Amino acid sequence: xxTLLLSVLVFAQAPSVGPRPNVGPLxxxxxxxxxxxxxxxxxxxxxxxxxxASARGSERGASLVRSRLVLEDRQGSRLGPFLKAGHPTxxxxxxxxxxxxxxxxxxxxxxxRINDTLRGSPLFAVQNILTGDPAAGEAYFNGEGRCxxxxxxxxxxxxxxxxxxxxxxxxxxxxxxxxxxxxxGAGAAPAAPxxxxxxxxxxxxxxxxxxGVLVEEDDFYVTYRDPASVVRTIKRAPGMKVVKTxxxxxxxxxxxxxxxxxxxxxxxxxxxxx
Numbered sequence: 387x388x389t390l391l392l393s394v395l396v397f398a399q400a401p402s403v404g405p406r407p408n409v410g411p412l413x414x415x416x417x418x419x420x421x422x423x424x425x426x427x428x429x430x431x432x433x434x435x436x437x438x439a440s441a442r443g444s445e446r447g448a449s450l451v452r453s454r455l456v457l458e459d460r461q462g463s464r465l466g467p468f469l470k471a472g473h474p475t476x477x478x479x480x481x482x483x484x485x486x487x488x489x490x491x492x493x494x495x496x497x498x499r500i501n502d503t504l505r506g507s508p509l510f511a512v513q514n515i516l517t518g519d520p521a522a523g524e525a526y527f528n529g530e531g532r533c534x535x536x537x538x539x540x541x542x543x544x545x546x547x548x549x550x551x552x553x554x555x556x557x558x559x560x561x562x563x564x565x566x567x568x569x570x571g572a573g574a575a576p577a578a579p580x581x582x583x584x585x586x587x588x589x590x591x592x593x594x595x596x597x598g599v600l601v602e603e604d605d606f607y608v609t610y611r612d613p614a615s616v617v618r619t620i621k622r623a624p625g626m627k628v629v630k631t632x633x634x635x636x637x638x639x640x641x642x643x644x645x646x647x648x649x650x651x652x653x654x655x656x657x658x659x660x
Contacts, residue, residue, distance in 0.1 A: 414501075415460055415461070415493075415497055417494050417497050417498050417501060418494050421490065421491045421494035421495075422491070422494040422495045422497070422498045423495075424488075424491040424494075424495075425488075425491035425492040425493065425494050425495030425496070426495045428484070428488050428491060428492050428495070429441070429492060429495050429496075431476060431477055432475040432476045432477055432479070432481075432484075433447075433475075433476060433492075434476065435447075435476050436474075436476070437449075437450050440499055440502070441496055441499040442499075449646075450496055450499070451496070451499050451500050451503055452561065452641045453641070453642070454638055454639070454641050454642050455468060456493070456496050456500070457500070457641070459493050461490050461493065462486060462489035462490035462492070462493050465489045465492060465493055466486050466489035466490070469481040469482065469484050469489055470482050512552075512554050515553050515554060515557055515650060515653060516553050516650075516653065516654055516657060517650050517654070518647070518649075518650030518651035518652070518653060518654035518655075519651050519654060520651070520654040520655045520657075520658050521655075522647075522651040522655075523648075523650075523651035523652040523653070523654050523655025523656070524655045526648050526651055526652060526655075527539075527652060527655060530648075531640070531644070531648065531652065532636065533652075535636070536633070536636060539659055543656070543659060544659070545659060545660060546656055546659045547656060547657045547658070547659050547660050548660050553653055553657055556653055556656055556657060557649065557653045560649075560652060560653065560656065561637070561640075561641065561644075561649070562637075563582065563634055563637055564582070565580075565582050565583075565634065581633060582633050582634055583599045583600075583633070584599070584600040584630055584631065584632045584633075585597065585598065585599055585600060585630070585631045586598065586599075586600040586603075586608060586610050586628060586629065586630050586631070587627075587628075587629045587631075588608060588610070588620055588626065588627070588628055589626065589627040589628075589629075590620075590623065590625075590626050591623065591624075591625040591626060596610070596612070596618070596620065597610070597612075598610040598611045598612040598613060598618070599611045600630060601617060603628070605622070606621065606622055607619050607620065607621055607622065608620050608622065608628055
């Protein structure tokens with residue numbers, strides 16, 4: 387009960403207005419303050435004991451500000467079905483009983499908490515994050531983290547801390563690497579795909595496979611840029627195979643398994659690569 391009361395007091399602070407424009411992902415959802423306030427009440431009733439007052443996790447529950455499900459959610463699109471499938475709640479009320487509007491409100495509240503972690507937010511303050519063990523970070527990099535499957539400290543990461551001198555920026559780029567221009571969305575793009583571009587291979591029921599850099603897709607069409615930089619749109623058809631390859635997928639999957647200690651150890655290790 388004391389924990390809940392303290393958490394409610396933390397929530398009672400003035401809601402954040404969010405980070406400056408153009409910070410975070412290009413499709414970062416806009417937070418509705420009224421919906422976030424409603425979501426705050428749902429969170430205090432059902433979630434705070436496990437996931438913490440700022441949704442950064444506790445010994446009983448994971449951090450939600452770097453949860454892949456939360457980051458990919460739009461207006462409850464991922465959280466709603468997740469709760470309908472059943473998840474423990476603080477009050478003991480079946481999570482399936484929560485309305486779709488509750489899930490959407492909860493996501494506005496969680497999106498506020500994510501925005502609080504972004505540079506430019508009134509609540510964002512750079513702390514000393516060089517608190518990890520470089521040797522443990524090197525072991526994680528070469529082992530459990532599987533970083534060497536894509537990266538090399540003598541190749542793409544050589545002198546990385548000289549190129550990104552601020553540890554807070556190094557940590558941000560490690561957890562949320564920047565997608566190269568033209569690698570997502572329908573905007574302008576370079577003629578050659580960037581190394582972080584999402585590529586797509588479309589195999590129709592007859593004829594050769596088609597491939598290129600993914601521009602956009604929906605339930606009806608797939609648009610891609612072919613090797614000659616020509617933008618082509620293909621209508622989906624029964625039997626057609628569409629396979630996407632995302633070079634940053636491992637970074638996205640890492641968010642679900644990396645711990646705070648792993649993060650600090652990795653940053654301490656990468657900071658030594660001058």
